Amino acid sequence: MxxxxxxxxxxxxxxxxxxxxxxxxxxxxxxxxxxxxxxxxxxxxxxxxxxxxxxxxxxxxxxxxxxxxxxxxxxxxxxxxxxxxxxxxxxxxxxxxxxxxxxxxxxxxxxxxxxxxxxxxxxxxxxxxxxxxxxxxxxxxxxxxxxxxxxxxxxxQKKVMPKETGNISGCDLGEIHPMAFSDGVDTDIFNGRLLRSKRQYQNKLKAKLSKLIDTKKRGSKRRKQLIKSKQKQLAKINNQIKDIEHKLTSKAVSMLQKRGIQTLVIGDVRNIRKNINYGKKANQKLHQWSAGSIRQKLEYKCAKVGIKTELINEAYTSQTCPACGERHKPKNREYKCKCGFRHHRDGVGCYNIRKKYLGFVPVVGLMASPVGVRFHPHLQCNPID
Ligand SMILES: [Zn+2]
Known part of the structure; x- marks a missing residue:
């Protein structure tokens, strides 16, 4: 196509x-x-x-x-x-x-x-x-x-032939960290604080303005004005969010290129939101988190540079211990296993997504400690460096 x-x-x-x-x-x-x-x-x-x-x-x-x-x-x-x-x-x-x-x-x-x-x-x-x-x-x-x-x-778009050789990287789309990548040894975790705060602000603004609009009479001039103003304010913050997502994904793709990645395996989270109640607080967090739009951007930007993308079901990937294969839920940001294995929680997810795709169980060698990618959009005008 x-x-x-x-x-x-x-x-x-x-x-x-x-x-x-x-x-x-x-x-x-x-x-x-x-x-x-x-x-x-x-x-x-x-x-x-x-x-x-x-x-x-x-x-x-x-x-x-x-x-x-x-x-x-x-x-x-x-x-x-x-x-x-x-x-x-x-x-x-x-x-x-x-x-x-x-x-x-x-x-x-x-x-x-x-x-x-x-x-x-x-x-x-x-x-x-x-x-x-x-x-x-x-x-x-x-x-x-x-x-x-x-x-x-x-x-x-001109057709870019997919690369024939190269490494495979796993990608975990998360809510605290928008993206985490693992090529089996190195882990790159993207910082999502800015993105998260913008989304929180967007939700607050939405609630506040809707409440204000509800106090005005239906069909009144003031109400119409407020609705227009709400759309305008939300559009502005929406654009800011889109912009950050674009910069983050561009940076990620140029990083994957530097690391010589041929295939990017993305953990599919689409089945998460349906039908399951995670509790009020978690539901709100999940709702704010637009893994879909980041995934889409990653997919087409990868295609542009010849990196193939694959989606796999990410069930249990964040819970399984890479060293001994036991399953348990991590309590905080660090993943600790009885066998003594310790790593960043999101680093475990993308590592296992890659492993699941490869379909065999390699001996866990050294997993380098994760590199955090901090993102300051105000310090960079060109996302690809
Ligand atoms: Zn273990």
Whole structure:
């Protein structure tokens, strides 16, 4: 599967952008209405191809019109496959006042640092300052958090061949330490204090503002203002969290490269959150901890440099003693076993994840004491050193 990269750029809100989004919404709704009408009256499901021929907007590029019809058919298709699992799922029937505008390659031109997005003959093109390469496809959508339009530029990523040789590293995604790596001998533990404090603040802020909003009358002007302000404040801290996660994962991947890692084995924690009650306090901690978003970033950044990633079930990996194989729960941050083995708790997790993947039991040699990777985003502007 080809990998895609998306670059997002906010472009504000102008009457031209409004008109484009409205034209797209009008075309989408028109397609939708005529599709369901023929289903109702004639019991015929019209094909996407005939729809594309019928429904055109004079305000948009011909290929943009095709893309909008195609996106209606895409949601139709996804509903039909969803229906098999969930008979109650609803088909796409909602009309749209505004809809995303898609420019395909034929409508995109780049010249002198300006991107020219054609809207068909006789219409003003959309012109945007552009400091990057020409994208494969561009989509314009509404950014709810910032209350403005954004461009999502799609690039097809050049395929990087996976490395043929190299070491294997285990990775444990944790809540106190966002990432810990072990290549069998060396352990690197990333410090997550900053990330954690931001997440705690985010939760507090969310609760505080929701409480304040609840005291205001429904539909009142003050309430609306507060809701808007809440979204804005949360968006800001969300961006800060994303930024830290990006810097952390970039640093981790460049470290893995330096260590000559070929395969990264990630302990899968997805089954953790479902159905199990860990108690009120632990639940809150688990909720705050977004292992998924860090895992995702690690996966695609590894792929970019040719490091293969594998997911394995991490059950018991944090409890099993690497030296004697007995299981017991560590009480604090240090893992102590009756056999005399002692190590950092998160170091044990990633060591065992690697071992589980390899599937054999090597004699435990020397496990070097862990190296803590401290992270100070304010001291570094470039995450890859
Ligand atoms: Zn032991």
């Amino acid at each position: 080809p990998q895609y990269l998306v670059r997002k750029i906010k472009i504000g809100k102008t009457s031209q952008l409004d008109d484009l989004a409205r034209a797209a919404g009008e075309l989408y709704s028109r397609t939708l209405i005529s599709f369901w009408r023929t289903v109702r009256k004639k019991n015929i499901w019209l094909s996407g191809y005939s729809m594309e021929k019928w429904h055109i907007s004079s305000k948009l590029h011909a290929h943009t019109c095709d893309a909008i019809t195609q996106s209606f058919y895409a949601s139709l298709k996804s509903w039909r496959s969803r229906k098999k699992l969930d008979p109650n799922s609803k088909p796409p029937k909602r009309r749209r006042w505004f809809y995303k505008v898609i420019w395909k390659q034929s409508a995109i031109k780049l010249k002198d640092g300006k991107l020219r997005l054609s809207n068909g003959k006789g219409n003003q093109p959309l012109i945007v300052n552009w400091h990057w390469e020409k994208p494969k496809q561009i989509e314009m959508g509404w950014n709810k958090q910032s209350q403005c339009y954004e461009l999502r530029a799609c690039y097809r």
